[in-house]
Structure formats: structure tokens, C-alpha cells
Amino acid sequence: MRPSASIILFTTAAGAGYGMLFWLGLLRPLGLVPGGTAFGLIALGIALFLVTLGLLSSTAHLGRPERAWRAFSQWRSSWLSREGVAAIATYPLAGLFGLAVLLGWEGMAAVAGLLAAAGAAATVYCTGMIYASLRPVRQWRHPLVVPGYLLLSAFSGATLLAMTAAYWGRAAAPALLAALGAAAAILLKRAYWRDIDTAPPVATVESATGLGAIGPTRPLDPPHTETNYLLREMGFRIARKHAAKLRRIALGAGFAAPLALAVLALLAGGTLLPVVLLSAAATLAILGLLVERWLMFAEATHTVTLYYTGR
Amino acid sequence: MTCLPDIVPGQKKLGLVIDLDTCVGCQACATNCKEWNASGHSGPLPDLHPYSAGAEGVWFNRVHSFEAGEGERGRTVHFPRSCLHCETPACVTVCPTGASYKRAEDGIVLVDHDLCIGCQLCAWACPYGARELDEDEGVMKKCTLCIDRIYNETIPEAQRQPACVLTCPTRARHFGDLGDPESEVSRLVRERGGYALMPELGYAPVNRYLPPRRPADAGAAPREDTPTPMDVTNPLLRWVDRVLSR
Amino acid sequence: MPEAPTPSRPMPAAAPGADPRVDYSPPVGDTVKTTTCYMCACRCGIRVHLKDGRIRYIEGNPDHPVNRGVLCGKGSAGIMTHYAPARLRAPLLRVGERGSGEFREISWDEALDIATGWLRNVRETDPRRLAFFTGRDQSQSLTGFWAAQFGTPNFAAHGGFCSVNMAAAGQYTIGGAFWEFGEPDWDHARYFLMFGVAEDHDSNPIKLGLARLKERGAKFVSVNPVRTGYSAIADEWVGIRPGTDGLFAMALIHELLRNDRVDLDFLARYTNAPWLVVRNPRGPDDGLFARGGDGRPLAWDRARGVVDASLADLSPVLVGEVALPDGRKAKPVFHLMAERYLGADYAPEAVAERCGIPAERIRRIAAEIAEVAFDRPVVLEQPWTDVWGRRHERMVGRPVAFHAMRGISAHSNGFHTCRALHLLQMLLGAVDTPGSWRYKSPFPRPIPPGPPPAGKGAKPNTPLAGNLLAFPQGPDDLLVDEAGNPLRIDKAFSWEAPLALHGMMHTVIGNAGAGDPYPIEVLFMFMANMAWNSAMNPGEVIRILTEKREDGEYRIPRVIYSDAFFSETVPYADLILPDTTYLERWDCISLLDRPIGSAHGAGDSIRQPVLPPDRDVRPFQDVLIELGARLGLPAFVKEDGSPRFRDYPDYIVNHQRAPGVGPLAGWRGADGTKKGVGEPNPDQLRRYIENGCFWRDHLPPEQAYFKHANRDYLAGAKAMGLVPNENQIVLQIWSEPLQKFRLAAQGHGPRQPPMHLRARVARYCDPLPFWYAPLEHAGQDTEHFALSAITQRPMPMYHSWGSMNAWLRQIMAANRLYMARARGEALGIKDDDWVWVESRAGRLKCQVKLMEGVNPDTVWTWNAIGKRAGAWGLSPDSPEAVRGFLLNHVISEWLPAQAASAPGHRLANADPVTGQAAWYDLRVRVTRAAPEEAGATEPRLPPLREPPGAPPRPEILRYDASARRGRGGRRSRETIGD
Numbered sequence A: 001m002r003p004s005a006s007i008i009l010f011t012t013a014a015g016a017g018y019g020m021l022f023w024l025g026l027l028r029p030l031g032l033v034p035g036g037t038a039f040g041l042i043a044l045g046i047a048l049f050l051v052t053l054g055l056l057s058s059t060a061h062l063g064r065p066e067r068a069w070r071a072f073s074q075w076r077s078s079w080l081s082r083e084g085v086a087a088i089a090t091y092p093l094a095g096l097f098g099l100a101v102l103l104g105w106e107g108m109a110a111v112a113g114l115l116a117a118a119g120a121a122a123t124v125y126c127t128g129m130i131y132a133s134l135r136p137v138r139q140w141r142h143p144l145v146v147p148g149y150l151l152l153s154a155f156s157g158a159t160l161l162a163m164t165a166a167y168w169g170r171a172a173a174p175a176l177l178a179a180l181g182a183a184a185a186i187l188l189k190r191a192y193w194r195d196i197d198t199a200p201p202v203a204t205v206e207s208a209t210g211l212g213a214i215g216p217t218r219p220l221d222p223p224h225t226e227t228n229y230l231l232r233e234m235g236f237r238i239a240r241k242h243a244a245k246l247r248r249i250a251l252g253a254g255f256a257a258p259l260a261l262a263v264l265a266l267l268a269g270g271t272l273l274p275v276v277l278l279s280a281a282a283t284l285a286i287l288g289l290l291v292e293r294w295l296m297f298a299e300a301t302h303t304v305t306l307y308y309t310g311r
Numbered sequence B: 001m002t003c004l005p006d007i008v009p010g011q012k013k014l015g016l017v018i019d020l021d022t023c024v025g026c027q028a029c030a031t032n033c034k035e036w037n038a039s040g041h042s043g044p045l046p047d048l049h050p051y052s053a054g055a056e057g058v059w060f061n062r063v064h065s066f067e068a069g070e071g072e073r074g075r076t077v078h079f080p081r082s083c084l085h086c087e088t089p090a091c092v093t094v095c096p097t098g099a100s101y102k103r104a105e106d107g108i109v110l111v112d113h114d115l116c117i118g119c120q121l122c123a124w125a126c127p128y129g130a131r132e133l134d135e136d137e138g139v140m141k142k143c144t145l146c147i148d149r150i151y152n153e154t155i156p157e158a159q160r161q162p163a164c165v166l167t168c169p170t171r172a173r174h175f176g177d178l179g180d181p182e183s184e185v186s187r188l189v190r191e192r193g194g195y196a197l198m199p200e201l202g203y204a205p206v207n208r209y210l211p212p213r214r215p216a217d218a219g220a221a222p223r224e225d226t227p228t229p230m231d232v233t234n235p236l237l238r239w240v241d242r243v244l245s246r
Numbered sequence C: 001m002p003e004a005p006t007p008s009r010p011m012p013a014a015a016p017g018a019d020p021r022v023d024y025s026p027p028v029g030d031t032v033k034t035t036t037c038y039m040c041a042c043r044c045g046i047r048v049h050l051k052d053g054r055i056r057y058i059e060g061n062p063d064h065p066v067n068r069g070v071l072c073g074k075g076s077a078g079i080m081t082h083y084a085p086a087r088l089r090a091p092l093l094r095v096g097e098r099g100s101g102e103f104r105e106i107s108w109d110e111a112l113d114i115a116t117g118w119l120r121n122v123r124e125t126d127p128r129r130l131a132f133f134t135g136r137d138q139s140q141s142l143t144g145f146w147a148a149q150f151g152t153p154n155f156a157a158h159g160g161f162c163s164v165n166m167a168a169a170g171q172y173t174i175g176g177a178f179w180e181f182g183e184p185d186w187d188h189a190r191y192f193l194m195f196g197v198a199e200d201h202d203s204n205p206i207k208l209g210l211a212r213l214k215e216r217g218a219k220f221v222s223v224n225p226v227r228t229g230y231s232a233i234a235d236e237w238v239g240i241r242p243g244t245d246g247l248f249a250m251a252l253i254h255e256l257l258r259n260d261r262v263d264l265d266f267l268a269r270y271t272n273a274p275w276l277v278v279r280n281p282r283g284p285d286d287g288l289f290a291r292g293g294d295g296r297p298l299a300w301d302r303a304r305g306v307v308d309a310s311l312a313d314l315s316p317v318l319v320g321e322v323a324l325p326d327g328r329k330a331k332p333v334f335h336l337m338a339e340r341y342l343g344a345d346y347a348p349e350a351v352a353e354r355c356g357i358p359a360e361r362i363r364r365i366a367a368e369i370a371e372v373a374f375d376r377p378v379v380l381e382q383p384w385t386d387v388w389g390r391r392h393e394r395m396v397g398r399p400v401a402f403h404a405m406r407g408i409s410a411h412s413n414g415f416h417t418c419r420a421l422h423l424l425q426m427l428l429g430a431v432d433t434p435g436s437w438r439y440k441s442p443f444p445r446p447i448p449p450g451p452p453p454a455g456k457g458a459k460p461n462t463p464l465a466g467n468l469l470a471f472p473q474g475p476d477d478l479l480v481d482e483a484g485n486p487l488r489i490d491k492a493f494s495w496e497a498p499l500a501l502h503g504m505m506h507t508v509i510g511n512a513g514a515g516d517p518y519p520i521e522v523l524f525m526f527m528a529n530m531a532w533n534s535a536m537n538p539g540e541v542i543r544i545l546t547e548k549r550e551d552g553e554y555r556i557p558r559v560i561y562s563d564a565f566f567s568e569t570v571p572y573a574d575l576i577l578p579d580t581t582y583l584e585r586w587d588c589i590s591l592l593d594r595p596i597g598s599a600h601g602a603g604d605s606i607r608q609p610v611l612p613p614d615r616d617v618r619p620f621q622d623v624l625i626e627l628g629a630r631l632g633l634p635a636f637v638k639e640d641g642s643p644r645f646r647d648y649p650d651y652i653v654n655h656q657r658a659p660g661v662g663p664l665a666g667w668r669g670a671d672g673t674k675k676g677v678g679e680p681n682p683d684q685l686r687r688y689i690e691n692g693c694f695w696r697d698h699l700p701p702e703q704a705y706f707k708h709a710n711r712d713y714l715a716g717a718k719a720m721g722l723v724p725n726e727n728q729i730v731l732q733i734w735s736e737p738l739q740k741f742r743l744a745a746q747g748h749g750p751r752q753p754p755m756h757l758r759a760r761v762a763r764y765c766d767p768l769p770f771w772y773a774p775l776e777h778a779g780q781d782t783e784h785f786a787l788s789a790i791t792q793r794p795m796p797m798y799h800s801w802g803s804m805n806a807w808l809r810q811i812m813a814a815n816r817l818y819m820a821r822a823r824g825e826a827l828g829i830k831d832d833d834w835v836w837v838e839s840r841a842g843r844l845k846c847q848v849k850l851m852e853g854v855n856p857d858t859v860w861t862w863n864a865i866g867k868r869a870g871a872w873g874l875s876p877d878s879p880e881a882v883r884g885f886l887l888n889h890v891i892s893e894w895l896p897a898q899a900a901s902a903p904g905h906r907l908a909n910a911d912p913v914t915g916q917a918a919w920y921d922l923r924v925r926v927t928r929a930a931p932e933e934a935g936a937t938e939p940r941l942p943p944l945r946e947p948p949g950a951p952p953r954p955e956i957l958r959y960d961a962s963a964r965r966g967r968g969g970r971r972s973r974e975t976i977g978d
């Protein structure tokens, strides 16, 4: 599948934003992050900024962005529609949460924060389900895809929250979550990659054409000698060697390094060092996620290519 | 809207049956489809860089060719590919806007371009590559099963067929109601072992493909009772006494 | 027997309930007109729907006998041909050097003045100095007539490079031919053998026919080095080595004879098998038929001895030697034939390796054919009467049908190979019988047909009487001077190609360039892309067209060309006469030309303009008629010198070739009640239009088969002017005209070939089919050039002229060299690799695709996909020019260096009997290109400059004939069609 910049940006940014919102809403009532108005508003602002950036960027993927509002109508069947509904529904909750924080209505803030966290989780779950429900793409229709989206969102959100909290010198909880998230992400992604590398294809050129009874089947001529939309969109393939390198980068720079940095930040004292360490961790996590998301597309294969390349 | 209609027994399922045993890959169905639909229900079907490098356009029907089997015993198979009007197509259910829909009355899967936002999710969801993005208009298009022909009262009744079916010079394309076991197309499918593509994906395509027939069995064995001419002095002699008349 | 109707398909169900999103019944257009497609030469009937003056939809005419409602991939894309930006827009006069593409747009008056001036000058001095050659047109009855009126013998169309081998072999053997002159009995055949056909002219009829065969469960065997297209759906594919079909056919003949599985009754009745051939080695009459005092052939009757061969009660002796009344010895044709093919040379074992088909398989196929022919005959309860006046209660046929085309004919041994196939048909009794191959009207014709070719004695200002392309019966009919040198510029009908029935267009420019046999002044071409795909070697043609004499004048001083599009040839002409598209003009598909008749009866058709031209272009036929009038060609002016015809439609209706015989056969006579022969009918075109632009005669069922010996059929054909008399058309196993040429080469008779051609004529003018290796293989190292290289017609493209079509070019914008997977792997070549293809004539670079379904000693590619950069309204970086290639760059128009016996003498790379261009004899060597050489095909000729006034290339095309045109599009609209 063709890695499309707008979608990569969308899932990364919105994922991180929702992750941050999720942890903010969850940890604040528990007192595991700074409780003041400033922190609450700033953290919420960052989260909503990322979410909005992501959502806006996703509309760049649309052929008719001005009609984007229509996407909310089919929540009964479409995960994309549900994602939209969840995303939009999360805004007022987050807004209410912000208002409560601003006005210092802590009870309300706690409730709204938890609701916003649930909205964020639901939105990310829907995002994951968009991919996980696509049967023609076996790398997406995989049991680890939805957990992966949730986990990576939680991980990047925690990192960002930790970075923000570090300015208040109270980053321990989110940093710990970030570290745990990174560790889990490493395990999950490795398991996922191992699995997609060895799993059989969902379909073969023989089943795609029904010609297997005659013998092994190979494409002879394509319908058109030049390329087309389908091939550009679904035909993108990445060389194995290249993919392996990017996986190492994602694992190393995107997950392992933030993990180490978060642990260091936990161990380090003071404010400055954790700020520096956690800022680095957040940056690396975002970059790593961009790589991971890019790979998510680049490594995904669509059954339509069976008709063109036989694979 | 993008919820699928309930499947009731005897439901009308309009679709195509494509005979791979007679398709010669002439591309007539592809170009005739393009021609009809360019000004049809989903038209236009734009072409980018039509007279330069990188020409490509929207086509609802594309004809591939494959080789199955090896060497002389194999077969070359021409393989037209268009929307299969699946019974449980995710291309419809994934659509966030209701632009994609499956009609309850005949099972045709259509896109309403006035609603489509061009998110392309349906193209990802279609295993068969049957969705075509109009990159200019920014909306998705696809085979309409020639909905503006098959019910068109301004067209003589015998011509109320999809353009690709009417034009196919080897009559390899058949159109009808696959939900009706008594229909001509259902009979063909039964008798010729018609099959669905990638059934393992669970989309339950309506369209069926008829397989290339098995090479006719070896036929007559060579006669070995006659000596080779090299072995007899004059092989012509046997005709000397043959009495012939006009 | 009526043609099968268009199968009616049941409507699935009544219209469904309302769906506000669907308009179920939009009117297709506001106007519909019938006409005849011309995206290729198949001539299908079409219905063109117009909406607001633009073409909405082109569909097959369901009532049309040729296509019965279907259209092919090209015909369905007619809209894009009609609106192609590559269309020429106005007459052009060259202002720069040839090839520079510098032209000035001129008015039609000026263009016609210039052309008339050039042509008048030639006609007044030496009309032979006009060479008028047309390519893939369908107006040969007009263009040939015009040339004869002009007085030049130098006229021909594409037949010489196309399939004259099929036409000549068929017409000299069975009085009809494969090609588009015959068709399998699709309704009754039980076994169908197809040799070397990729697409053919009968594009849609063959496809419809194959479908019928399949429906009925008949077996379909395709003999072809490549398994694509029709061969892909064959039940058995015989991947033969190119050029060896003759051997294969003769091995089948060997097997049938060996097993005595031949139809002796058919041979005795309908062929010259019983005729006696004089045996007089080295005598002047050796090999000629023994004839009675009245000149009629003799046969050996079991009871009565030597008698007239045409007697109804003949009981022929087929083998043995008999003394003629005059004492000479003679043998029946059957004897000589059987003797040859029972020889060990033609045993399956002897040919198997060469053909690449195991002997066992050849024997099995022979047995299968015999089994179907003799054990499963088709019997129709249909009485008929033979030429002897005897009534037969039923028609019994051998349901083995054959069809063959350029895989046979485009080889230099194609004439004899095709004759061998006809011999095979005759042995099986499978000529025009139920289930076999059938004649299409106007065939059968006498063998050989009609008068000899006109062309002797060309004189200034004098028409030549007769047909320029016709049928020599022996040396006297050749167009050669006293010394035996050719009279025609292309050397057709000379000792180099005695039966060059269609001329030799492929040699014209080469010969004119060399002034051999004489220089010419004006080269006038129509619809022939001679500087590209119809040149055997485009580089050579371009070189000659741009070559200058010492005095600075071009070697070929004037080139006039009519094309409708900006093809590769346009920049090499001096004066361009832009034609309309096929939807903007009248045309006539005439019985005098290559009509659309079928086995069911005669037929012809017209084209009518569907839209007016939107450019300053004129139908070429109108232009030719006007030029004829300006030049004062007798048939084109009235007594007072004023034009005889207003325009082409006027000519179609009122021209009479012979009294009562005109271009169209339908609705003749003042009241339109006559067919075939009758006075002109002023209302004729309207009658055609009312009938869907075609006319079709229907033979009654008793005339449907055995037409060569069917009394009623022959009488009817004579009445329609299709045959000169009602005599039986006796199929010719032994060909006497060939033997006459051979005798001349052996030193007999007043006209003999020049010394350097004697051995050649004697060898190749064999009265019985024989096999020899393709000529070009003899003169070169076939181990070095180990692969045969051939081309195939792609179904969705017509020669060079599909690339300007925005839809068709998307299907095929580049081509590859296809090669057997095993062979490629042995050479270290993988899919997509770039390779060099070398022949004795040059080399080219292209990209490879490996496949299973190809003979391992063969490489092939699609024909005419490669285009010259800048042509056809395409941007120079288009794939057609960058990844497309033309195999012609490595083909040579001449045979390898000739024997020392005639130094300096070039022989065309062609069949030695018919002059058919031997495209498929090509041998090549394929090697991998270096990695840095990948990326673009070679040779790459410099890009052509576009003609003045060429429209800008749109970046996007949103063709939509309806009012909501271009709805929602974000980019610039298309510019075509407005």
C-alpha cells in the first residue's frame, strides 16, 4: 500500500494527541500528573492541537475535503464514520474538561477527563478498526493491529505527557507509562512483524483467477501497459532489505531509545534533565512512529496486486 | 445506507458470467464500457495525460492475460476484471458517507458521486480492484452494471444489456439474474462449473467465471495397420483397381 | 440458409422501484445514424448516436450480417479516433527539406493546382513515372481504375505485403481463398484447424464463429508458434516452428494417403485429380495437361480409355501411365501427387524435428482429422443439382474446416504452403461442403480467374485498358519487356514474381530510389505509412525519400500523400492532401473490390457521413475524382471536358464499369429492383441508408454448398455478373500456369526468363506444392541468428493508427519482445531485461517478457506499437517512442547477397512466386544489453516536428457527450471535440 503522507501524519499526530488526552484525563484525577490549571490547559492544548492537526491532515487525503462532514453519517456500518463521530464527540468532552480545569471545577474535570479519555481511546480504537477490518490487506487484518494502534497511541501520548509534566517536575508517572509503553510496543511490533513475515497470503493468484486447476498461474500481460490508480495506491512494495532497516530504526530510535530516555529521566533528579531527556524521548517517539506508520503501509500488500504481479 | 440490504431467499442478484473458455482478450468489453460510461451514469471517465507519457484513465473493466500451467500443456487465459457486485461487499460497509451502496432491488453496487468524499477506503476494501478513482473530480467510480442501459426504456428491449455484454464478439459475457436458479446465467454456471473469485475473502461475489474447458481428450489414435510406403514396393498400386464414378 | 440471428437474451426483470439517485432511462442521444466502421478492414455495421452534435455512443448494428451487433475493441473506441488531435487539419505544402516537417498550410485550390501540375506533366510525357500506391484503403476499385485511366501500370495496394500468398494460392487452386474470401462453416464444422492467424480481416466474424464452434463442442486446433488471442482458446495448440507449416501439412497429407483416408469420390468429381499430365521429360509439353482437339483436358476412363475429363459418367483411373491418342505418355494428376507426398521426405518422422512437432502427434492429428471427416460426416437433407444436371438428395460434407492467414503467407514459402493446405482440404473432400471451409461470395471464380494484368504499352495521355492487378496464366501474360525485364516499378508480374497479383508495394520506394527498372517522377500514396510500419525497413525508406540526385533534386522528385492523421510518413511528402475521418465521408465497399459477402450470399455496403468535417479536409475519393477531371482522364470528364461526377457519392451511384455494373450491386435499375447488374438508380444511396447502409443477397439453401459444381449457384452467379460462365470450377491440384512458367525457365517457348532467374523460376514454379526453407535463411548463418522473429496483430490496435486514440493507446503504449521462458533462462535473460536483437540487417534494443506459450525457437512482438517520437500528436517522451519498438528496423527488403551469377542484382525478400513480402522469415540473435543501456528502445530516430496548427495536448480529457460535460472536474477541460 502506498504510504500517504497525510494519513501517516494523521495517525501519528492524532494518535499521539489522543494518547496524551487519554493519559491526561486518566492520570489527572489520580493526581499522577501536575494538577494545576496551567499544566492542565497546556497539556490539553498540545493534545488537541495534535488531534486537530491530524484530523485536518487527514482531510488532505480526501478527494472532496469540502464534503468531509458527510463522513459522520454511516456510523452504523463504517469504522471510518465511527472514527469521525468519536473524534468529533471527543472535542466537547475535552472542551468541557478544559473548561472545568480553567474554572477549577475538579469534580467536573475528573468526570469530563475520564470521558474525554474514553473518547480518545474509542477514536483510536476506531482508527485501528478501519485497518483491521480490511480483509484484502492481510498485514492490516491482523489481531495485533488494533492493540498496536492503541498501544502506540498510549505510548506516544504518555511520552508527550511526560515531557510536558517534566516542566512541572512531576513526570514520573507518565514517564513510567511511556517506558512501559515503549517496552510493550517493542514486544508487540516484533511479534507483529514476525507474524506477518511468516503468515500465508490471504489469497493467491490461483484463487484470484480460479485458474489453479490448470496449473501454477502467472500474469502474462497487464490490461494496460502504463500504470494506474490501483497500482499506485495498492501496488507499492518495499524491498525486504529496506524494510528490515526501517524496522530496526523504528524499534531502536522510536521505541528503545525513548524507553531508555524515559528510564533515565525517572532516575534523574531535578527538572532540567528530565525535560531534556523526555523531550528527546518524545521527539524520537514521534519520529519512530512516523517510520512505523510508513512501514505499516509500505509492508502491507493488497490482493489486487495478485492480478498484476501474481504476488 | 451503507449497511447491506438483508439477503432474502430468491433475491434478485444481477451480475455477469464471463466465459474464460472463449474470451480472446480483444478488449472490446473494456473500450465499449469506457465509451458507454464516459457519457453515462457515472461519466465522465477522465484520462490523464491522454496524449503524453503516463496516460491513464478511469476504466470500469480491464482485461488481463495469464498463463496457467507450464509449456505446451498450459493455457493462456484472457481475464476481464470488473466489479463483481458482491453480496457482502466491504466496499459498501466501509463507506463513511453513504455514497457507496448496494441496491436491495437487484444487488447492484453503486457509488453516488454527489455524496462521495473521495476517501478511497472502498478501494482499499475491494479485493478485486474494481474501484476507480476519478482523480480529477475527486470521487470514486465503478462499474454500474450499466444501470442506465439495462432498465432504459428508450432502448429496444433486446439491447437492454450492459454495453460490455452486447459488444463481446465471442459472446463470452452473459448478463442475468444469478439469484434465479432458473435463469440462463444460473444454468450456465451450473453446467459449466462457474466459480467465484477469491471466495476465501467472504465477499460472496455475484459475478461468476466459467473455467476454460479441459482440452478435448486426445482424440483418435493413429492408425498403425497400414505399412509405411517405404516398406511396400509401390503404395500407389492399391488405387489401381479402385472403381470410381462421378 | 439464413444467417444465425443475434441471440436474443432474456431481460432479467422489469425495472425496479424508484431510486432517486439513478436516471434509468436517459435517451442515448438525439440522433442515430447507421454507417460502416473503419477502425479496421472488417467493415462492421455501426450505429452512431449523436448528442448535441457530439458522438455519444457507437454500437454494433444488430442487423448487420458482418458483425451482428458486436464490435471489437477498436470499433468501440471510434470516438477517440474521430476527435484525435493528430488529425490533419488542412492541405500542407512542404517548405523545408524533406523530413524537417516544415510545412505551410495551403488552400485546397492551391493544393489541387499543384497536384494537377505535377501529374499532368508526367501524364503528358511518360505516365509510368507516376507510381500510385495505396495502403490499407478500401477503395481499390476506384483507385485502380483511376490509375489505369491515368495510364500508369504502377498501381497497387497493400496486398503485396499483406497476404497475396493466400489470395494467389487459393485462387489458383480452389478458385477462392482463405483471407477474407472464405470462411469455415461455423455452424457445422466439427474440427477446426487454424494456421497462423492472430486476428485477420474478418475480425468479428471469426470471433463470432469461434464462439459458435465452442457452443457446439467442436474441436479447435491452432497451429501457431504463439499461444495468445485465438490460439489461447484453442483446445489444442500446436506451437510450430515458423516457416515449417508446409512440411506439417504435407506430413498430414502423407498420413492420409498412407492410410488411404482420402475422399476419392470428391477428387474424381471436383478436382483435376483425374486429369492427365503429359510426361515428356525435357520436352516443351512436359507437365502440361493432355488436351483434346477442343483444348479440353483429358482423363483416363476405366472403360473407354482417354476421354474428355468433364464427362458426367467418367469412371476415372487415378494411377498408372496411359498412352494418349497421339502416342505421348501421360499420368493422372492423382498419381503424380500421391507419388510425391508418399515419399519419405514427407513422412512425419522426417519432418518432426524441423517443425518442432513430434511424429506421434502429427499422426494423431491426421487420424483425428480423418476420423471426423470420414466417420462423422455432416449430412444435410437438402437436395441440390450438380453441374452435370444430376439431382442429389442430400448434401454430405466433411466437417473439417481450415483457415489460415499471415503465419502462412508472410513467409517466402507461403504460396506453396497455402497450396498444400488447399490440397489437404481437397483430399478430405472439405471444400465448400457442409462443415468445411466455404467460399464467400463472390467466390468461387474460375481458376485462374479473369483476364491477365493490364500494363503493357503505357503511352502519354492514354488510359490502359483492363485491370492493372489481375491474373497471368503463363509467360505471355507477364509484364516484362523483350529482354525479360520488368515493366512495373515494383517488378510485379515479372519473372521475379510472376503471380504478384497484388503488386509489390514494399519494393516501390527501394526500386524508385535505385532507378531500377527506371526512375519515377511522382510518388502518390494514400493511406500507407510507408516511412514506418509498412516499410520492410523504415531506415532505408527514409534514406531514399530524403536522398538527392547530383543536380540537387530529390531522387524521387515529388511525393504526394493523403493521410488523415499525422503519421510518420507525412513529413516525408511534399504535398499533403488531408483526408476526413471515417465518420465524415461516403465510402463504398464494393463487389469490384473486397466486398463483405459471405458464404450465405453476396453483399456490399457504404459509409455515409455522420458528422460534417470541422477542419479544412476533404474525402480523398472526392479529391481523386476532382483530380481525374482536372487531368481530363476520359472516364472522369464528359464529352465537353467538364467533370463527369460531382463527387464520390455521384460516382458511386452513376459510374458503370461495364454496362449495368457499378460500384454497388444492391437496388440497381431505375426502380431499384435489380441486383448485381442493372442501370444506375438515382435513389440507390437512400435505399442503402434505409437498410442500415448495407445490401445483402441471400442464397437459397440448394445453392449453399458445392458452389464450384452447383448448377443453380453458378447460373445465379453468372446472372449477377460474378462469374463469366456457368462451367464447373474444377479445383486444381496440379497447377498448369506454374508449369508453364517452369517450362519457360527450362528453355521452352518464346518468352523465357533472363538467365540469372532461370534456376529460380524452374525451382519455385512447381505445379505441385512443395516445401523449401524460407529464402532468407539460405543466405545467412542460421546458427548465429538462431531465433525466428515474428510479429502479431494486437486485437485492440490497427497497425500504426491506434496510437492517436486516447483510449486504445492506454491499452498498449509499449511492446516487449516475448521469448520462451526456458530459452530466456538459458540465455541468462529475465523478465524486463533489456536486450539487443540483431539480424543481418541491423539491430535494435528492447525489453523482454518471458512466457510459456511460445515456440522455444521463436521470439515475437506486437506489430506497429513502436512509434516515432513526435508523430501521431503524442509528446515525444511517450512510451510508444521510448519503450515501444518496431521489428521492421531489423528486417531487410532484399534477400541476402545474391549468387555471383547476377552481380548487383537484388531480389526482394519475398515469395518467389507471388512477391509476397516475407516479413516472418526474419532470423535474429538476442543478447542481453549492458545495464547502462537499459531504459529506452533503439534505434531512436530524431523526433518529428508537429505540423502547423496542431492543437495543444490537453493534460486531461473528460470526454462526455452530454450536457453535464466535465461536471466537477478540477483541472482544465479537454480540448477535443468542441
Ligand SMILES: Nc1nc2c(c(=O)[nH]1)N[C@H]1C(S)=C(S)[C@@H](COP(=O)(O)OP(=O)(O)OC[C@H]3O[C@@H](n4cnc5c(=O)[nH]c(N)nc54)[C@H](O)[C@@H]3O)O[C@H]1N2
Residues within 6 Å of the ligand: C134, C135, C136, C158, C161, C162, C163, C526, C527, C528, C529, C530, C533, C534, C535, C562, C563, C564, C565, C566, C567, C568, C569, C579, C580, C581, C582, C620, C791, C792, C798, C799, C800, C801, C863, C864, C887, C888, C919
Ligand atoms: N513487421 C511487420 N510489418 C508489417 C506487417 C507485419 O505483420 N509485421 N504487416 C504488413 C501488412 S499486412 C500491412 S497491410 C501493412 C499495413 O501498413 P499500412 O498500410 O501502412 O497501414 P497503417 O499503419 O494502418 O497506415 C495507414 C495510414 O493510413 C492512415 N489513415 C488512417 N485512416 C485514414 C483515413 O481515413 N484516410 C486516410 N487518407 N488515411 C488514413 C493512417 O494514419 C496511416 O498513416 O503493414 C505491413 N507491415
Ligand SMILES: Nc1nc2c(c(=O)[nH]1)N[C@H]1C(S)=C(S)[C@@H](COP(=O)(O)OP(=O)(O)OC[C@H]3O[C@@H](n4cnc5c(=O)[nH]c(N)nc54)[C@H](O)[C@@H]3O)O[C@H]1N2
Residues within 6 Å of the ligand: C040, C041, C136, C162, C163, C195, C196, C197, C198, C199, C200, C201, C202, C203, C223, C224, C225, C226, C240, C241, C242, C243, C244, C245, C405, C406, C407, C408, C411, C790, C791, C792, C793, C794, C795, C796, C797, C798, C799, C860, C920
Ligand atoms: N486488430 C487488428 N486487426 C487487423 C490488423 C491490425 O493491425 N490489427 N491488420 C489487418 C491486416 S492488414 C491483415 S493483413 C490481417 C492479418 O491477420 P493475421 O494473419 O491474423 O495477422 P498476423 O498478426 O500477421 O498473424 C500472423 C499469425 O501467424 C503466426 N505465425 C507467424 N509465423 C508463423 C508460421 O510460420 N506458422 C504458423 N502456423 N503461424 C505463424 C503469428 O504468431 C500470428 O499469430 O489482419 C487485419 N486485421
Ligand code: SF4
Residues within 6 Å of the ligand: B082, B083, B084, B085, B086, B089, B090, B091, B092, B109, B125, B126, B127, B128, B129, B130, B131, B142, B203
Ligand atoms: S467487486 Fe469490489 S467494488 Fe465490486 S462489490 Fe465487490 S468489493 Fe465492492
Ligand code: SF4
Residues within 6 Å of the ligand: B094, B095, B096, B097, B098, B099, B100, B111, B115, B116, B117, B118, B119, B120, B121, B122, B123, B139, B140
Ligand atoms: S471514496 Fe467515496 S464511495 Fe468510497 S468509501 Fe469514500 S466516500 Fe465512500
Ligand code: SF4
Residues within 6 Å of the ligand: B032, B033, B034, B036, B037, B060, B061, B082, B083, B142, B143, B144, B145, B146, B162, B163, B164, B165
Ligand atoms: S456492466 Fe457496464 S459498467 Fe460494468 S463493466 Fe460492463 S459495460 Fe462496464
Ligand code: SF4
Residues within 6 Å of the ligand: B022, B023, B024, B025, B026, B027, B028, B029, B030, B063, B078, B080, B167, B168, B169, B170, B171, B172, B173
Ligand atoms: S469482449 Fe469478450 S472476448 Fe473480448 S476481452 Fe471482453 S470478454 Fe473477452
Ligand code: SF4
Residues within 6 Å of the ligand: C037, C038, C039, C040, C041, C042, C043, C044, C067, C070, C071, C072, C073, C074, C075, C076, C203, C204
Ligand atoms: S472489427 Fe472492429 S474495427 Fe474492424 S470494422 Fe469491425 S468493429 Fe470496426
Ligand SMILES: [Mo]
Residues within 6 Å of the ligand: C158, C161, C162, C163
Ligand atoms: Mo495487411
